Amino acid sequence: MTSIIEKRLSLHQGLAQKEQENSALRAQNVQLQALATLGSATCMIAHEINNLLTPLTTYAALAVQNPDDTALAKKVLDKTVRNCQRASRIMQSVLAMANGQKQQREQVAVRTLVEQVFTCLCRDLGKDGITVQTTIPDDLRVDCVPVQIEQVLMNLILNAREAMLPGGGFLKLSASQDGPHVVLVVSDTGKGIPAEHLTSIFRPFFTTKGGPDSPAGSGSGVGLAFCKRIVDAHGGEIAVASRVMQGSTFTIRLPRTPPHNRP
Numbered sequence: 001m002t003s004i005i006e007k008r009l010s011l012h013q014g015l016a017q018k019e020q021e022n023s024a025l026r027a028q029n030v031q032l033q034a035l036a037t038l039g040s041a042t043c044m045i046a047h048e049i050n051n052l053l054t055p056l057t058t059y060a061a062l063a064v065q066n067p068d069d070t071a072l073a074k075k076v077l078d079k080t081v082r083n084c085q086r087a088s089r090i091m092q093s094v095l096a097m098a099n100g101q102k103q104q105r106e107q108v109a110v111r112t113l114v115e116q117v118f119t120c121l122c123r124d125l126g127k128d129g130i131t132v133q134t135t136i137p138d139d140l141r142v143d144c145v146p147v148q149i150e151q152v153l154m155n156l157i158l159n160a161r162e163a164m165l166p167g168g169g170f171l172k173l174s175a176s177q178d179g180p181h182v183v184l185v186v187s188d189t190g191k192g193i194p195a196e197h198l199t200s201i202f203r204p205f206f207t208t209k210g211g212p213d214s215p216a217g218s219g220s221g222v223g224l225a226f227c228k229r230i231v232d233a234h235g236g237e238i239a240v241a242s243r244v245m246q247g248s249t250f251t252i253r254l255p256r257t258p259p260h261n262r263p
Contacts, residue, residue, distance in 0.1 A: 048090045049091075082119070086147070086150075108146050109139075116146075130168050131168075134172075135175070137177075140182060143257050152230050160188035160248070171188050188248055
């Protein structure tokens with residue numbers, strides 16, 4: 001009888017010790033998750049800020065080469081101010097997402113979102129041999145955090161541009177209403193994505209770039225993962241269809257109105 005009691009006490013003590021160890025491991029896991037979130041946020045911020053700085057660098061270099069062109073200098077300064085303001089909003093937005101904070105949404109015209117992205121790009125894609133076609137109703141609006149959806153569109157447009165270089169092609173952006181959702185479609189006629197990569201394309205740090213024909217520094221594997229995170233946070237969906245050498249099409253479905261306003 002004494003032996004049984006001793007065994008039970010030993011088991012209880014062992015169980016208590018294991019529970020303490022598990023609690024310590026859970027606490028460490030929380031700390032590691034926080035560090036991982038901070039690391040992801042840093043990558044996202046670097047990726048987004050680079051998207052804004054790259055075209056500005058090109059414009060600034062052009063202005064330096066033409067010091068007497070006051071119109072060009074004013075254009076560069078205007079775009080610099082606008083993009084710096086946008087960069088600040090992006091950093092606030094990304095850090096808020098990383099910390100799980102909710103951000104203010106608003107009803108905004110889809111056409112305005114697209115126009116803002118092209119303004120921030122600071123580059124006429126026609127110079128790359130790319131024809132841009134947009135089909136977006138003027139009165140179509142969507143419930144979103146504007147700067148975040150602009151980030152999604154900018155990533156998709158920049159990816160499409162890179163996929164069509166150096167030969168050029170067609171970039172098509174369309175938007176329509178489908179019941180309680182707004183459907184955004186970004187398609188290109190670029191290199192396309194191999195079928196075996198389609199299931200991994202939104203996975204963090206997965207990239208099909210970085211080959212011998214890719215620009216230096218490309219292929220972080222952050223952009224599309226960030227796009228999915230933003231769309232998911234909006235209660236939407238993002239999908240891709242692509243064929244090698246025939247282009248890619250990204251389709252985004254977002255709630256048109258907040259849940260409490262839907263019929």
